[in-house]
Ligand code: FES
């Protein structure tokens with residue numbers, strides 16, 4: 001007789017086909033999240049680099065678009081395919097009052113009105129019947145934003161208290177100044193939600209950016225940077241708390257600041273996510289206590305498997321933007337300088353998030369307590385999708401102009417942050 005053997009069935013054999021949550025991730029027209037996303041404004045170009053030289057080709061929420069600035073300085077966003085017979089307006093010519101197609105010379109203004117139909121007698125007697133599909137745009141904080149949703153549900157473009165008004169010398173530093181970035185942003189080849197979830201996953205810093213790959217944030221350990229033990233690999237229970245707020249989600253991470261007068265003061269790092277795809281966190285290179293942040297980041301979905309990155313920083317420090325954009329080093333280098341071998345040995349955010357796949361496979365995940373923020377964010381995103389499907393305006397949307405949003409992101413002494421749970425005014429305000 002053979003003895004019964006215990007079979008370990010936890011092998012890879014016979015698993016169900018993996019899948020992702022399309023309701024959370026897919027953004028094309030008519031998809032649940034695509035329709036929710038279309039109820040908000042999205043960055044599409046950097047104001048300073050959008051000149052009236054040539055039109056720029058981009059894709060947002062799965063739609064092929066052209067963004068340009070006409071000779072009068074007005075930004076415009078239109079479909080890439082010409083309404084006449086479909087040539088790309090990427091090959092068009094920017095003129096004083098619009099963009100003219102290369103093929104037969106039809107000219108459209110920033111709202112798609114056809115101003116002229118060259119090669120038609122009299123410039124096209126019926127040109128008023130032609131309309132190039134277009135979307136509304138607004139410029140703010142150094143960026144051009146586009147609204148691609150139902151015209152009668154167009155919300156006010158959000159404002160943030162710390163981003164305005166600008167003081168003497170303050171400027172908006174916007175874009176993403178690294179190699180590969182263009183007027184239409186820094187393109188990355190994986191789903192937008194993967195990087196957005198990173199914004200409410202502060203504990204990855206305690207592994208990826210420090211204990212795994214060596215210290216990656218600049219200035220760590222210096223009096224001006226984060227203390228080294230900010231990056232402890234096994235942070236105690238309660239280090240991070242997550243909460244819902246009016247515009248999205250917020251987390252608070254408690255740590256001990258640098259020693260002063262024999263004491264290490266308890267400090268709180270506060271980050272916020274503003275639905276559906278903006279996030280705000282402190283300056284990690286110079287994290288001064290009791291200082292509100294100075295920057296907003298966005299991940300604009302390009303299509304289901306790509307997104308574009310943006311930030312705007314309000315600062316009077318000309319180096320601020322570069323300190324942020326190049327503030328995470330891998331093996332002491334900028335991410336775009338790495339060999340494949342260095343990427344493997346010293347991975348950073350790019351390696352971690354891109355390797356989750358073009359769209360991560362949610363069916364294969366094993367969530368843990370440190371993912372509480374991610375779970376909360378997904379619930380909130382599901383709610384905005386449900387709301388839009390049910391005919392309601394989603395969270396954070398206001399059709400009327402509203403005052404700038406109070407933002408708590410920053411580094412605060414524990415006493416300060418606890419006294420003012422909703423918002424802390426900027427230092428000196
Ligand atoms: S295809 Fe654009 S003008 Fe004819």
Ligand SMILES: [Fe+2]
Nearest residue numbers: 198204209349
């Ligand atoms: Fe990171």
